[in-house]
Amino acid sequence: MSKxxxxxxxxxxxxxxxxxxxxxxxxxxxxxxxxxxxxxxSDVQALISAGGTALGADAMDALPAxxxxxxxxxxxxxxDLRAAAERGIVVGNSPAxxxxxxxxxxxxxxxxxxxxxxxxxRYVRSGDWAAAKPSPLMRPQPGxxxxxxxxxxxGEIGRKIAARAAAFETEVAYYSRSRHDVPYRYLPSLEAxxxxxxxxMVAVRAGADTHHIVDAAMLRRLGPxxxxxxxxxxxxxxxxxxxxxxxxxxxxxxxxDVFETEPRQPDALTAFPNVVLTPHxxxxxxxxxxAMQDCVMANLDAFFAGKALPYxxxxxxxxxx
Amino acid sequence: MSKxxxxxxxxxxxxxxxxxxxxxxxxxxxxxxxxxxxxxxSDVQALISAGGTALGADAMDALPAxxxxxxxxxxxxxxDLRAAAERGIVVGNSPAxxxxxxxxxxxxxxxxxxxxxxxxxRYVRSGDWAAAKPSPLMRPQPGxxxxxxxxxxxGEIGRKIAARAAAFETEVAYYSRSRHDVPYRYLPSLEAxxxxxxxxMVAVRAGADTHHIVDAAMLRRLGPxxxxxxxxxxxxxxxxxxxxxxxxxxxxxxxxDVFETEPRQPDALTAFPNVVLTPHxxxxxxxxxxAMQDCVMANLDAFFAGKALPYxxxxxxxxxx
Numbered sequence: 001m002s003k004x005x006x007x008x009x010x011x012x013x014x015x016x017x018x019x020x021x022x023x024x025x026x027x028x029x030x031x032x033x034x035x036x037x038x039x040x041x042s043d044v045q046a047l048i049s050a051g052g053t054a055l056g057a058d059a060m061d062a063l064p065a066x067x068x069x070x071x072x073x074x075x076x077x078x079x080d081l082r083a084a085a086e087r088g089i090v091v092g093n094s095p096a097x098x099x100x101x102x103x104x105x106x107x108x109x110x111x112x113x114x115x116x117x118x119x120x121x122r123y124v125r126s127g128d129w130a131a132a133k134p135s136p137l138m139r140p141q142p143g144x145x146x147x148x149x150x151x152x153x154x155g156e157i158g159r160k161i162a163a164r165a166a167a168f169e170t171e172v173a174y175y176s177r178s179r180h181d182v183p184y185r186y187l188p189s190l191e192a193x194x195x196x197x198x199x200x201m202v203a204v205r206a207g208a209d210t211h212h213i214v215d216a217a218m219l220r221r222l223g224p225x226x227x228x229x230x231x232x233x234x235x236x237x238x239x240x241x242x243x244x245x246x247x248x249x250x251x252x253x254x255x256x257d258v259f260e261t262e263p264r265q266p267d268a269l270t271a272f273p274n275v276v277l278t279p280h281x282x283x284x285x286x287x288x289x290x291a292m293q294d295c296v297m298a299n300l301d302a303f304f305a306g307k308a309l310p311y312x313x314x315x316x317x318x319x320x321x
Numbered sequence: 322m323s324k325x326x327x328x329x330x331x332x333x334x335x336x337x338x339x340x341x342x343x344x345x346x347x348x349x350x351x352x353x354x355x356x357x358x359x360x361x362x363s364d365v366q367a368l369i370s371a372g373g374t375a376l377g378a379d380a381m382d383a384l385p386a387x388x389x390x391x392x393x394x395x396x397x398x399x400x401d402l403r404a405a406a407e408r409g410i411v412v413g414n415s416p417a418x419x420x421x422x423x424x425x426x427x428x429x430x431x432x433x434x435x436x437x438x439x440x441x442x443r444y445v446r447s448g449d450w451a452a453a454k455p456s457p458l459m460r461p462q463p464g465x466x467x468x469x470x471x472x473x474x475x476g477e478i479g480r481k482i483a484a485r486a487a488a489f490e491t492e493v494a495y496y497s498r499s500r501h502d503v504p505y506r507y508l509p510s511l512e513a514x515x516x517x518x519x520x521x522m523v524a525v526r527a528g529a530d531t532h533h534i535v536d537a538a539m540l541r542r543l544g545p546x547x548x549x550x551x552x553x554x555x556x557x558x559x560x561x562x563x564x565x566x567x568x569x570x571x572x573x574x575x576x577x578d579v580f581e582t583e584p585r586q587p588d589a590l591t592a593f594p595n596v597v598l599t600p601h602x603x604x605x606x607x608x609x610x611x612a613m614q615d616c617v618m619a620n621l622d623a624f625f626a627g628k629a630l631p632y633x634x635x636x637x638x639x640x641x642x
Contacts, residue, residue, distance in 0.1 A: 009453070011455075013460075029453065100464060100465065100466045100489075100490055101464045104432065104436070104464060104465050104489060105436060107428075107432060107489075108429075108432035108433060108436050108438055111425065111428060111429035111432060111433075112429060112432075112433055112438055115425070115426060115429050115602075117429055117433055117438070117597070117599065118439065118442060120598075120599040120600060120602060121439060121597055121598050121599060123600050124586060124591065124598040124599065124600050125591040125598060129584040129600040130584045130585045130586070132330070132350065132584065138600065138602070138605075139334075140605045140606050140607045140609070140610050141606060141607065142606060142607050142608065143421060143422045143425060143606030143607070143608050143609055144421065144425050145421045145608065146608075163488055164488045164489055166488070167484055167485045167487070167488030168421075168425060168428075168485060169421055263450040263451045263453065264451045265445065265451070270445065270446040276438070276442055277441075277442050277445040277446060278438065278441040278442060278445065279441060279444050279445050279450040279459065281436075281441060281459070284459075284461045285436075285461050285462060285463060285464030286461045286462065286463050286464070287463065287464050287466065287467075288461070288464055289461050
């Protein structure tokens with residue numbers, strides 16, 4: 001069996017199927033160079049990473065035989081694509097395999113935060129409802145019909161979010177670098193979208209150009225009735241600015257599946273009642289994992305057979321082919 | 322100003338607008354006969370009730386001048402329509418005014434419970450994610466694409482649930498006493514629907530014929546991968562059978578906005594991690610309250626002007642006109 005290094009932390013069950021065909025070297029979240037002796041790493045030709053995990057030239061150079069980086073999931077923003085290209089390392093991902101699951105979670109977060117679902121459940125379970133205890137969090141909130149949903153990014157995930165949101169009798173608009181052939185209004189900038197919308201859905205592919213693109217000024221545009229939903233990458237949002245905006249009620253609330261530093265979050269963030277937080281589980285459904293594993297297997301099988309990756313990271317993302 | 326008795330418990334803000342035009346006698350959840358002397362009640366011609374609150378002949382007879390019962394909301398299942406008809410009391414409601422809000426909450430409950438949203442949020446906030454603590458509740462669950470959604474009841478709310486659910490790439494079918502002109506598969510019985518579906522959405526109008534219609538046998542048909550969502554009335558579900566089904570994993574989970582005895586719930590129910598509970602807030606959005614108040618005002622204004630109610634409880638529900 002060919003050796004494959006597990007570069008990020010993955011639950012065992014997630015990789016069990018791949019482990020039937022490959023010998024997996026799993027450092028379980030520790031630095032692989034500290035877990036495995038150099039001799040054992042010298043012939044590792046392929047690794048599996050979560051695309052958001054930082055993977056730079058140093059790591060590549062610790063694996064002299066490395067020729068393939070296979071990302072489990074859609075993202076590959078943690079991979080230094082230039083460094084990989086310079087070393088003749090191909091990079092693959094699992095495009096669109098998790099789009100429905102991620103879009104579903106975006107909607108779940110939006111509906112939960114705008115309807116105060118977590119405080120509502122606590123209100124029932126604590127007995128406060130039975131005691132008719134007044135709760136400011138139980139005040140009626142605006143509903144969906146006519147609500148303006150701004151989708152930032154019109155890839156597979158953005159499209160699926162837009163289609164779902166529209167079914168709730170909302171108005172949907174989007175911003176993306178380029179216009180797409182979709183039945184939603186296009187706004188010319190993220191600023192214009194944030195200004196227009198009541199809910200800003202961040203579904204953009206993360207990268208250096210989107211780092212902290214949702215900052216203090218953008219949150220002010222979203223405004224006191226506005227909600228931020230992020231299922232993309234934590235890096236797209238300036239988390240300190242978000243904490244400040246939640247503290248001084250510059251925005252109404254947030255639903256976040258991703259964070260700047262995972263799996264740790266600032267205490268200031270986890271203390272808000274008007275946020276819903278999930279542990280980066282956007283793509284975390286059984287079907288979505290099967291689909292992502294299919295992509296990972298197909299990429300590994302092709303690579304070890306000396307063929308081109310069926311799911312390469314797209315051209316123009318810095319990778320030479 | 323004409324006197325109007327507030328028969329159920331409503332937050333003050335909810336009735337403020339109506340209070341500008343009518344003199345509201347509000348017993349704040351206590352028995353009105355204990356709060357107001359008979360002399361003060363002798364000329365009350367109209368009352369406002371939450372339709373689910375029991376309102377029988379006794380209460381009517383304590384109000385000798387009563388000629389109109391106006392329900393705030395869609396339901397009127399608590400009103401003894403025969404007793405009202407015998408006394409020449411007209412009954413009105415707020416049809417469809419809250420349908421979008423209720424359907425939205427049904428979807429919120431479904432998405433939250435099937436994605437384990439509450440345990441996920443706790444997993445982040447407790448620091449268990451940061452500590453990489455394993456959690457069985459964080460295992461991937463089946464996603465929406467291909468999921469079978471069974472809608473029980475095809476009124477305004479059922480239709481809106483179906484339209485929303487379909488946008489999540491699900492299959493939607495329904496059962497209702499009669500077939501409707503809708504693009505969803507019709508199943509000939511609730512038994513067949515429960516057998517077929519993965520998520521059973523109870524959106525039926527409550528009444529004597531639907532009392533405990535979701536019982537132990539129905540929950541067995543729903544099965545161990547199945548979820549129950551109820552945004553209709555607590556009486557439609559045998560709550561003790563539901564608790565038993567959740568205890569022995571006959572079904573996978575439940576999302577409930579309504580309960581057999583509100584606002585109290587059995588401790589056995591509030592202890593489950595795989596349920597999401599909300600305090601009967603289906604119609605609880607700002608727009609929906611405005612729309613329901615519009616109906617209440619229109620009914621009261623017409624009644625006091627000696628005209629027919631614009632929003633009477635439908636014929637065939639036992640009311641003479």
